Amino acid sequence: MMKQCPDCKITKSYDDFWKQKGRYDGLQSYCKDCLYVKNLSNPNRSESQKRSHLKRHYGMPLEDYYSMLKQQGGHCATCSNSQYLCVDHDHATGAVRAILCNQCNSVLGMVNDDIPRLKRLIQYIEEYSEEL
Numbered sequence: 001m002m003k004q005c006p007d008c009k010i011t012k013s014y015d016d017f018w019k020q021k022g023r024y025d026g027l028q029s030y031c032k033d034c035l036y037v038k039n040l041s042n043p044n045r046s047e048s049q050k051r052s053h054l055k056r057h058y059g060m061p062l063e064d065y066y067s068m069l070k071q072q073g074g075h076c077a078t079c080s081n082s083q084y085l086c087v088d089h090d091h092a093t094g095a096v097r098a099i100l101c102n103q104c105n106s107v108l109g110m111v112n113d114d115i116p117r118l119k120r121l122i123q124y125i126e127e128y129s130e131e132l
Contacts, residue, residue, distance in 0.1 A: 003027065010031070058087055081101035081103070
């Protein structure tokens with residue numbers, strides 16, 4: 001089954017949503033990625049909550065997150081967006097790669113880090129952008 005997240009507007013499988021009793025479909029409205037971004041970038045979230053989240057999901061100390069963010073100039077490693085930042089990691093190894101905005105991170109997730117597929121998508125955009 002599929003469901004669209006109202007935040008990122010991406011239709012994802014039910015596995016990409018946390019369960020929530022009492023909802024008509026049994027799932028939270030927002031996908032796991034968007035909830036993660038909202039939680040980590042939420043200024044009302046305590047440092048200990050952020051620290052716990054990073055350690056639990058990535059084995060990463062909060063200080064490393066802030067250091068990485070500082071090295072990147074406080075923005076996404078690919079597009080310079082400074083809102084809705086999240087930790088990008090390799091799903092096969094679990095290794096943290098960089099901090100990306102939610103959109104860039106979602107793109108990588110949607111294509112499963114498939115480099116040949118990304119290259120074909122770039123060629124496609126270049127080819128059809130010239131015709132416009």
